[in-house]
Amino acid sequence: MANRHLLPRNTEAYGGDFPLCPWCKEPPYSLALPLDAVLAHLQRGFDHWVERSDDGSTDADIVCDCPSCAKPFAVALKSSGVALLPVRTAADLRLMEGRP
Ligand SMILES: [Zn+2]
Numbered sequence: 001m002a003n004r005h006l007l008p009r010n011t012e013a014y015g016g017d018f019p020l021c022p023w024c025k026e027p028p029y030s031l032a033l034p035l036d037a038v039l040a041h042l043q044r045g046f047d048h049w050v051e052r053s054d055d056g057s058t059d060a061d062i063v064c065d066c067p068s069c070a071k072p073f074a075v076a077l078k079s080s081g082v083a084l085l086p087v088r089t090a091a092d093l094r095l096m097e098g099r100p
Contacts, residue, residue, distance in 0.1 A: 005096055007056055007086045014081030022086040024069035033075065037062040041077060050076040055096075056088030063087060 013019035040061035050060040060074030076083040
């Protein structure tokens, strides 16, 4: 896979710090999480670790678009804080595979 397809690093925030978008590094203050996604995440266990593959697909229940740059990331809520994992949209994956 070419370097231009590499994903940025995850961002994490613990101890009450506010996380930064892994794509644009802005704090997504106005991000709203869908309650059904939060409940699905919690149902799997508060400290269930969210998986993210190298191709950018994820098993995360909570996937949001950054309010600043509109790129998608998965939200992993933990009892100690939060991690934001950059992911790919279905459209991104199709584009990278050369499919319409
Ligand atoms: Zn962003």
